[in-house]
Structure formats: C-alpha cells, structure tokens
Amino acid sequence: MTTTDSTPLPNFIRNIIAEDLKANKNDGRVHTRFPPEPNGYLHIGHAKSVCLNFGLAAENGGLCNLRFDDTNPSKEDIEYVESIKSDVRWLGFDWGDRLFYASDYFEQLYQYAVQLIKLGKAYVCDLSAEEIREYRGTLTEPGKDSPYRTRSVEENLDLFERMRAGEFEDGSRVLRAKIDMASGNLNMRDPVIYRILRATHHRTGDKWCIYPMYDFAHGLSDSIEGITHSICTLEFEDHRPLYDWFLDELKVYHPQQIEFARLNLSYTVLSKRKLIELVEGGYVTGWDDPRMPTISGLRRRGFTPESIRNFCERIGVAKRDSIVDMALLEHCIREDLNERAPRVMGVLRPLRVVIDNYPEDQVEELDAPYHPENPGMGSRKVPFSRVLYIEREDFCEDPPKKFFRLAPGREVRLRYAYYITCVRVVKDEQTGEVLELHCTYDPETRGGWSSDGRKVKGTLHWVSAAHSLEAEVRLYDRLFVKANPSGEKDGPDFKTYLNPKSLETLTSCRVEPSLAGAAPGSRYQFERLGYFCVDSVDSSDSKLVFNRTVSLRDSWAKIAKKEKK
C-alpha cells in the first residue's frame, strides 16, 4: 500500500503538534482523545476523527483515550457504547486501560461548578427555557441580564445543592455561567452549565438528577485527563472561547482545542440524524446495512480496516468544507483487496453452455491459482465438464464493435480451461430469449494455452453446472443518485435522492465448489466481476450469500457507453 508506512503527509494539526513538540510544550507529551457521545453508531466521518486522534498520538509516541461524552442520559444507551467500542477496536486502535466516561467525573464536575459559584462566576437562574431564549437576544442584538444574575454566592450555593438533592422539578432552574450577555458570541451569553433532568443514566443510574452541559463537561474532562490537543470539528470553533473560559476561571490544566472540517462523502449522508431517519424509516435494513456509511455497514459490505485507515489518511485534514469523492473510498478498497483477495469464479446470471464434443461423463480437475500475481497464495482445483454456465452478458448474438467475448462462430478462452467456439444458439421461439449455447472445445488448449500461437481476444469466467454451488449475491450500489443529497437549502428532502437501484438481489447465481463452507466475512475476488464477501448475517453452509463490496473497474462498460453515444 502506498501511503501507510511512508512519512505522514503534512496537515495543519500535525504542524501545530510538531511546533509544540519543538517548543517542549506539555513536556513533549502528546495526549489526545476520541470523545463520542453514545447516541448512535459510528460512521466513516467518525473514522476520520478516530484515525486522526489515535494516529496523532501513535506517531508522536503519545496516548489516545476513548472517552464517552455521556452527559445527556435521555439520548444515550449502552448499546451504542458497546458498538462504538467494537468499531474502534475493529478499525485497529487500542485505548489500553484508558476507557473513560464523562460520567466518571460527575462528582468532580459538580465540585468545579460549586467553585465557580464561589468565585461569583456562576448563578442559579429560575427563568424558564423560553425566557432564557428571549433574554439571550439575537444574532444582531445583545441579550439582557437575567433577574437572577445578582443572587448572592450563599443563595446560589444553597440552591445548587438543592438542585442536586432533587428538590426542584425538571427544567425549573439551571446553573449558568456569569459571562457577558452582550457578547457577539452567543455561547458567551451566560450559557447553561447544569440542568435538572430526571432520566436514568446508563452508568450512574438514578444517582444524579442534574447533568452538566457539553461545554462545561468536555473541556474539564480534557483537563482532568491531561489531554494536550483536544481535536474537534469546526462547529465548535465558537465554543472555544467558552472552553478556554472555564479552564481559566478555575485555573486548571489547560488543553488546546483545535478544530478541523468534518468529512462529507459524495453519494451518501453522514449526519446522525439522517442516518437514524434511514434506519427508522425502513429505507435500509439497519445500522449495518451494507449500503450504510456506518463502520458496521462498511464492515458487513466487505471493507477492510486497512482500506478505511488508508482512506482517512489520503483525504487529509483541513479547515475548509469539502465533499470527498466516493470514488476515492472505492479506490482504497480495490487497492487493498486487489492485493489480498483470493480469486475465484462465480457466475451471476448463468447462461447454460453445452460443449458438444466433450465426453458426456468426463470431469477434469483443472488447476487455478488463487492469485496469478502472488503464487504464494496457492491454488485450487476447478472441475470442468460438458455442461457449464457462463455469464449471460458474455455472449452477444449480434456483437457490437470492440466486443470480444463470445458470439456465434467466435472462439474465446475459458479461464484456466479451454478455448471454446460457439456453434449454435438455442432460443425460445416465442420470446427470442437465448436459452443455451452449444460450443465445441479444442482439447489442445487445456489450461487456456494454444501451442499454435493462435490468439483469442476474450477470456471468460465459468463454472461447471453439475459441480457449482447455488448462491445469493447482493449487488450494492451508491445509496443516493445525487452527489450531494442534502445540497440545496430549501430543496427537496434528501430521501428523494435515494437510489432505487442501490440493492439488486440475485438468487440463482452459481459459484465454484471451492467456496463450499466459506467463512462469514471472508473476501474474494470473483474474477472479472468485483470483490465480494460472505455475508456475516445471512450466509450459512446451506445457503451462501455474498455481498458485492465493489465492482472491478470496468473499461468495457466505458467503451460501450461511449460507442452508444
């Protein structure tokens, strides 16, 4: 692979860290963290962040923590924390003994809030949610001070303690930071830092009825863990002054927040809200539907962790909004699988071929390497007999220009087998549909070579009818027909651009017998077709199910398309 072992490409965060290291900031420590909220499944956009945070630590001899930002029990669930842990692990990263939760720090966070009150920098506010919104002002007009802003430290201390004790109703009071209601930055207009919320937390149960807000919990958690570089996405850029404010007011260790642009990928969506909509609306079969850009979906589709890591390195890290071409992700998985996937033969849409001059009961076991360019991968035997299947689209009665597959009177090579010539076409008299082909084979071409130097232009994949196994094959394509489904602000809903052909299920496919008992999750190249993996959910010994990870590049399709125009 290309970029994995070479010197990492420069990006602005690597530059910052290099400078910090040179200046011996943080005593030369690099300590990052990946901080997901356990309220959904990880997707490829998260993979970018995972690779960034764990990667930056690893390449600088540092550490990266996995920390769940679990400050809102009403949206979070243990199911998500488990899936996130397994996805990060699958991607190839190790947090060692540093699995943390913001909820680990609830008591300490509470004490920090008390300290802020004592400093006169926080107060309990009795305004309702709607009133707080009104008092906040607008983007262009300053807000106005809450009437509770001037409460005494003693009263605030008492009230906050009673908030914790459960004396007040949900939503009746909040703790707010006392900053500046006239700030141009709305985040600084006395932001809420604690709310009353009676919800059972997946880790702390009913111990708490007040929960800290993100801005308060996040930076302080970073501080507690000794994080040096707190990397987050662009939308938190105007939270940075607040991030800094808490740390400065409390005079605690101060990590540096750095923001980068989140990943956008063409022909898909990468927002939790939209992905949930696809799952709950039944547009896909679940979070792990192979069409989903989730880590679990990509895994089930047949992507390798290596290919995803490589992709995340190649897309770079910057601050400008961008949409990465899905073709790059496809390139990354092809590049990886080209090297490691064993080659086998499978026929998706079988067309029966009878070799008229091949002995009725004869069967030959032909040798076929698993990887022509890597003999080390070994070989297997493929049975050849009188009745075969070839791909329907590899035969054309009236071939167009540049078509060099099978046609009446034409000779082609069957991969690793023999040259065959089509001598007769059997068609349905009614419909004209081609039912079967009769061919002759040249016994002198065993293995696919001819001693007389005769050239054939086409090589076809095939299986022996009697020996092949039936399989179901699911052909996946891009989930959306539009590069940027959510591109127009006031345009139609993103779901109107769903690709109706994103899944095509083929049930009468035939694959070579060596695939019997293929392990769930194992990946193969079906020669001339693409990369496929055994479905980890629906495949079994009695019923093989393959998912197409990605097709092979198809220059014939390009030529055919061009000729058509």
Add this chain to the structure above:
RNA sequence: UGGGGUGUCGUCAAGCGGUAAGACACAGGAUUUUGGAUCCUGCAUUCGGAGGUUCGAAUCCUCCCACCCCAGCCA
C-alpha cells in the same frame, strides 16, 4: 446590520516571500489467460476578485465578493 471560520486543478490537498507537491478522477499509449492489475504519458503560466508593498507574492497589506457555522435546559 453581530460573532466565528473558509476560499489553490473536476474532487480532495501540500505550500508559510524565491517563482504551483501528491492522490483520486479523467484522457492517451504499452503490457496482459481478469476489457482487472501493472507501467509510461498528459492534465492549474496560475492560486475567489481588484488594487498595493517587494527585485520577486498563492504566501504580506487594503478593499470587495462568495460559501459555511452560531440564537438547545443537544453534542
């Protein structure tokens, strides 16, 4: 009309005052028992625009334009 960001090839993206890396995509060609893979070759006289500073600017200054984010007791 407030605040915070960003604008370099079709798509990503280096570049940090010395004369536009690389990748994907695309287009040619070689090679090939996968129309795959591999290998060559081509692909921004120009960096959102206009001025200015300088021997020299994508890089510095000024003005303008476009796009993104922010008014959750979400993260």
